[in-house]
Amino acid sequence: MRNIVIEELKASEVYHQKVEVVERKGLGHPDYICDAIMEQISVNLSQKYLETFGTILHHNIDKGMLVAGQVEGKFRGGRVVSPMRLIIGDRATFEYEGVEIDVSGLAVETAKAWFSENLRFVDPENLIYQVELKRGSAELTDIFSRGGKVLGANDTSAAVGYAPLSPTERLVLETERYLNSKRFKKECPESGEDIKVMGLRNKEDIHLTVAAPLVDRFVESEEDYFRQKIELHDRIEEFAAGFAEKERAELEACICAKPTASLNTLDMPGRGMEGIYTTVTGTSAEDADCGEVGRGNRVNGIIPLNRPVSSEAAAGKNPVSHIGKIYNLLSHRIAAEIYNQVSDVSEVYVWLLSEIGTPIDQPQIATAQLIMKKGAAGDVQKEAAEIIEKELENIHSFSMELVAGKRPIC
Known part of the structure; x- marks a missing residue:
């Protein structure tokens, strides 16, 4: 029997709290780049292991760093002076049953492909790639040789997920996605990919602080920069207002009539290139x-x-x-399933705790904290527990979704 605990949480939903703060680091942010590339390397390496050996082998490509380079920004287009360096690190299986895998080559080619597909003005060949992947320890590697459809956890760790996203969380998320969408980049090619959105809701008032560089090849002068900045700012506020109107219509949620936004607040007119936020490649x-x-x-x-x-x-x-990945994503999935399937639940938090060596479908504890809608009287504990039980029973299928890269992680 799995150790499943369900309890009612006597608390206010996040969107009813007076203050809410949410951040989103966008496609071209250095931290996002590291997460996205290391995850894609894991996906591609997993596929290579399956194709070659029919099974996933030990690897954790979760230590990565993007070291900033140097550029010379200039109106109408600057240049790269010193390239960025991508360090790819931790552990992988290089040989199995006498067959070798070119893990380092796969990692570098994956990184180059990601840059090519996602950052318009970064030349993948103009980076330094430093692969620091080593062989795994004997005991952790042996987990993959012990057999069974469901493997043992390679760490003792906890994860928590929740549902649903609040209106403020959705607004921050969708604002960045809008600004980095292919359609927006086609309409506004001067907008760089390194976009960060910070959302503050104070009671019903929402303000977005957005950082979004302009690619200098599209900027003629300081005056031209501030003209384009005004246009970009207006589009952000237009999108946010439309989003808020849709949220109110669909959910009757606590969200203001017209969110406000500020853009590139470090800018200072009269200081030339030093007083404006431009970029040569689209990323800081x-x-x-x-x-x-x-x-x-x-x-x-x-x-x-x-x-x-x-x-x-x-x-x-x-x-x-590695439950550091599996449980983090699964806890959010379970929370969403409970929220969508169990009536009168207003907000859900799901906690999962593993124990190293124990099968990943047998957590030390799986618990759901439910915030119920006002006036709800039904007993929903059994329904919530059944959903958790079902999701843990199907954890192998969920892992295969991760193998295929079907669950975005950033």
Whole structure:
């Protein structure tokens, strides 16, 4: 029998609290880049192991760092002076049953492909790639040789997920996705990918602080920069207002009529290139900010400061035994299933705790905390427990979704 505990949580939903703070690091942010690339390496390596050996082998590509380079920004287009350096690290299986896998080559090619597909002005060939992947320890590697459809956990760790996203969380998430969408980039090619959105809700008033560089090849002068900045700011506020109107119509949620936004607040007119936020490549990793795995968004795409979160970096961990990835994503899935299937539940938190060596479908404890709607009288504990039981029974199928890269993690 699995150790499943369900309890009612006597608390206010996040969207009813007076203050809410939410952050989203976008596509071109150095931390996002590290998470996305290390995760894609894990996905591609898992597929290679399956194709070659018919099974997933030990690996954790979850130690990565993007070291900033140096550029010379200039109106109408600057240049890269010193390239960025991507460090790819931790553990992998290089040989199995006498057959070798070119793990380092796969990692570098995956990184180059990601840059090519996601950052328009980064030349994948103009980076330094430093692969620091080593062989795993004997005991952790042996987990993969012990047999069984469901492997043992390779760590003792806890994860927490929740549902649903609040209107503020959705607004922050969707604002960045809108600004980095292919359609928006086609309409506004001057908008760089390194976009960060910080949302503050104070009672019913929501303000977004957005950082979004302009690519200098599209900027003629300081005057032209501020003209384009006004246009970009207006589009952000237009999108936010439309989103808020839709939220109120669909959910009757606590969200203001017209969110406000500020853009690139460090700017100072009259200081030339030193007083404006431009970029040569679209990312601040070109010369301003390094990136690291685990410092970016949580697995649901945001950094929700009002919520409990796990400190685990999910990106790049193997998808069949490392609960630092599996439980982080599964806890959010279970919470969503409970929220969607159990009546009168207003908000759900799900906690999962593993024990190293124990099968991943047998957590030390799986618990759901339910915030019920006002006036709810039904006993929903059995329904919630059945959902948790079902999801844990199907954890192998869930892991295979992670293997296939079907569950975004940043």
